[in-house]
Amino acid sequence: AQTVTQSQPEMSVQEAETVTLSCTYDTSESDYYLFWYKQPPSRQMILVIRQEAYKQQNATENRFSVNFQKAAKSFSLKISDSQLGDAAMYFCAYCRPPFTLSNFGNEKLTFGTGTRLTIIP
Amino acid sequence: DVKVTQSSRYLVKRTGEKVFLECVQDMDHENMFWYRQDPGLGLRLIYFSYDVKMKEKGDIPEGYSVSREKKERFSLILESASTNQTSMYLCASSPPGLAGPMGRTQYFGPGTRLTVL
Numbered sequence: 585a586q587t588v589t590q591s592q593p594e595m596s597v598q599e600a601e602t603v604t605l606s607c608t609y610d611t612s613e614s615d616y617y618l619f620w621y622k623q624p625p626s627r628q629m630i631l632v633i634r635q636e637a638y639k640q641q642n643a644t645e646n647r648f649s650v651n652f653q654k655a656a657k658s659f660s661l662k663i664s665d666s667q668l669g670d671a672a673m674y675f676c677a678y679c680r681p682p683f684t685l686s687n688f689g690n691e692k693l694t695f696g697t698g699t700r701l702t703i704i705p
Numbered sequence: 706d707v708k709v710t711q712s713s714r715y716l717v718k719r720t721g722e723k724v725f726l727e728c729v730q731d732m733d734h735e736n737m738f739w740y741r742q743d744p745g746l747g748l749r750l751i752y753f754s755y756d757v758k759m760k761e762k763g764d765i766p767e768g769y770s771v772s773r774e775k776k777e778r779f780s781l782i783l784e785s786a787s788t789n790q791t792s793m794y795l796c797a798s799s800p801p802g803l804a805g806p807m808g809r810t811q812y813f814g815p816g817t818r819l820t821v822l
Contacts, residue, residue, distance in 0.1 A: 593745070619810070628709075629795065629813040675747060692763070693811065695740075697747040 586611045588678050590696035597666045598704050604651075605661045605699045607676030613637075618652070618659045619677040619693070624669075632674070635659065663701075671703045708732070709814040711796050717820045724783040726817050728796030735801050737779035738811065739763075739771065742793040754779055755801075786821045793818050 587610045597603035609618070620632040635643045635652050642650050647667075651660045663670055676696040712727035728737065736755050740748040740763075750763030752771040760771050768790060772780045779798075783790055796814040 588747075590747075628815050629797075631810040634810070692750060692753065693748075695748040697745055 586613075586678050586680065586694045588676055588694050588696040590674075590676055590699050592699045593697070594700045594702070596702040596704055597663075599666055599668060601666055602662060602664045603666055603701065605663075605674050605676075605701065607659045607661070607696055609657050609659065609676070609678050609694075611657070611678065611680075613680055617679040618650075619679065620648070620650070620659075620661045621675045621677060621695075622670075623673040623675065623698075625672070629675070633661065666703050668703050668705065671701060673698045673700050675699075709796060709798055709812050711794075711814040711817050713817050714815060715818050715820075717822065718783075718786050719822050720787060722783075722786050722821075724786045724819065724821075726781040726783075726794055726796075726819070728779045728781070728798075728814055729777055730779075730798040730812070731777065732798060732800070732812065733776065734798040734812075735776075736799045736811075737773065738797040738799075739769075739779065739781045740795045740797065741765070742795055742816070748795065751781065786819075788821050791819060791821045 589608045616637045618635045621629050622632045623629040633643050633645045633648050635650050642652050647664045649662045675698045677693045679693050708731045710729050718724050738753040739751040742748050749765050751769050752763050754760045754773045757776050770782045794817045797811040799811040
């Protein structure tokens with residue numbers, strides 16, 4: 585079974601600085617998908633960024649980027665120019681690829697335990 | 706705009722009560738999910754459904770059941786609530802092909818914080 589590990593329960597960063605959140609995973613698959621989700625206090629969880637394992641290029645979304653190390657099974661999230669609105673719980677998640685055209689079984693995400701990020705003004 | 710709603714933000718029930726948590730999505734998504742979120746444990750999948758009247762167990766289905774009679778609605782049922790079911794419950798939905806080239810994702814509801822006394 586796949587597992588996702590986030591070893592940092594809490595992190596803090598000064599506003600405008602850069603912070604990196606760690607995530608490691610375990611899988612026997614060669615192709616899969618990785619995600620970072622953000623859950624702000626009392627607000628809904630939203631997708632921050634995703635990475636396809638077959639792509640060597642690291643995904644980037646504005647101030648958010650990932651460092652995907654496939655051999656090491658590592659998937660860290662870097663937040664540049666941290667803003668107060670970045671304060672949230674961040675979850676790393678893994679999804680196995682679709683095996684057939686069937687929809688069934690393609691959509692299950694395995695989540696890590698989360699990292700609570702605090703932004704210091 | 707994408708919308709997943711859950712019937713209650715906060716719910717307090719007594720041990721042994723039958724509890725219904727409702728989730729509705731307006732995006733015509735095939736897939737719907739129920740997770741529970743606990744500190745230090747992250748999100749754990751309880752049940753999911755990939756079509757009307759279809760359901761599959763997730764990682765922690767014990768003590769729960771689900772119902773999907775209509776595409777837009779997915780209900781989580783606690784047949785006899787217990788104190789260890791006190792938790793935050795999150796519903797999510799997604800179109801088929803989460804892992805496909807279109808980059809779709811799961812959309813989450815606001816959550817229901819259930820307390821069982």
